[in-house]
Amino acid sequence: MSMAKYTVRRLLQAVPVIIGIATITFFLINAIPGDPARILVGPGAPADMVDAVRAKYGLDRPLWERYLTYMWGVLQGDLGTSIHYGGAPVLDKIMERLPITMLLMASSFVFAIGTAIPLGILSAKRRNQPTDHISRLVALFGVSTPSFWIGLMLIIVFSFHLDVLPATSLVMPWADPTTVDGAATRMDVLRETFIHLLMPSITLGTLYMAAVMRIERSSMLEVLKKPYIDLARAYGVSEQRIVRKHAFRNAQLPVITVLGLQLTSAIGGAVLTETVFNINGMGRLIITAINNQDYQLVMGTTLFFGVTFVVGVIVTDLAYAWVDPRVSYDTEAS
């Protein structure tokens, strides 16, 4: 089977999962007690006004009808409208917040992978030496520390005591320089972006870093034990070349799997990180939506997160096949 065919089949397999996510979130959210229309118009409003709002958002119709309408809308890419944001389309709200969360997640990925892979390899190469012990300790603390607490500690040290880094919000790299504090040129904006991203990325990336470092280390050790590495050594290939040329690529397979699977916890972490740093991304959007019983917005964001994860796993599988040519596209079929 070709790569393209494999991709298509994996995407098709994802469809029932996505339908499932939409269904679960729909019924979960609609089990919320309380009346969103009542919340919107306020407790003192007359009954006919509440009814009007209810009719406007289709809340007066039976559950199954709302479910079918919703699913039909989802199929057409319509996630409904947000009650809290005055009837704005949910998809628009998501698209407005998405780049912010993407930027945050991407930069924390870069931080995590950039530190974890070299440290993991170093740790494996110098097994049971001080370097190894230290990086294993770092990894242990990384998986055991609540990410949001790291954020709080960073704010206390770097914002409040040393006063070198800003504690709130992000600056988007494409922002207009005139709207950014203390920036006159594009370069200034980029610098501000970087400075604002530092602490949130570390906060969100630490767990990721630790997880990747652990798997990188054990995977590297595993590969370095293989006979073909012994053979390379016997031929007198330098240790550095062995790691770089012979072991590295083969050791990345479990790492890729972990990267894909950690995506869900990264999304959860983004919710917390955005709360700590007051970043108006997807994470805070979902919290706002839940606190205001904005049904459609909660469903839309949850569904969106779910789809992101499913796509992430598929990308992981494809990356897997790309890194390891031995992975046959057919194995899944059997």
Next chain:
Amino acid sequence: MGTETSDTTETISRRSSDGPEMEPEPADGEGPEKVEANVGWRYTLSQIRRDRTALIGLYIIGFMSAVAAFAWIDSALLDYAIAEQFWYHPERDPAGTVTLLPPVGFENVFGQGTWQHPLGTDHRGRDILVRLVYGSRIAMTVGIVSTGIGMTLGTIVGAVAGYWGGKIDDVLMRIVETIYAIPFLVLVIAFMAAFGRDLTFAMVGVSIATVPVFARLIRSRVVSVREEVYIEAARAVGVRDRDIVLRHVIPNSFAPVVVQATLQVGVNILTVAGLSFLGFGAQPPTPSWGQMLAQSRGFMLPDPWFSVWPGLAILVTVIGFNVVGDGLRDALDPNLRN
């Protein structure tokens, strides 16, 4: 007759898999039942005892469990009698204490730390140490109970799906994958928004979110154990499917589950802390570590210590579970030891 035969088969297979690492003692003399019942755990325990890091983890877990048990007994049975008699009430605002006091040996704008409040006081003048102690109830209980529920349900689902395969497998695993695809924290928050913000729902929500982890794990093991010769033997002798799954498939797939369960308690404690931090979980005035961190956010500049302690408590507890989990993995599967 049938089960007896398969018991022996199981023993043999265990011996062959654990063989080289085992102490020689059980091989001679003792009856097969005894060997089957004891070797795994005795061996694991002796391994753990030799692993100094894992031992530290065990001490941490033991200590935290004792603290949480004390807090439960005092609050649920004695209505905070011990706390009030010898200490401070963890929930009530005391009269006349200074708010946001620093720990002993430090000074801030509110005053000098004293031994009366070794870790300082919070924004309402309550002793931080006493609140940490009573907050441990929530972390430990939710962490352990939700992992237990998730593990039990996940094991059943995974074993059924893996053993019978086919349509059942397809349907069950699709459901599991769907739950797995919704981010853990978001799933629990959505669940709690629907049913309620208090602790019970946090526990149920985290349990549900834990199920896929174990279902996937045990399924992948069962699929390979299913093909082992001793399972085939049991089937040939006429053991019922249910008994095969309960007595042979699950026990032989269980080692990684034990490891995962230990690590999962840590993950769930972190999740519960995160939930409380966002306002989902034990509601004030009941103390919980995540909630204390949320409260401390407003006072990070004048009294940073308030933010330090609850986080440290979470960190230490989770490290305990992670270290023991790693130790168990090394003990149960020597091939993975690095």
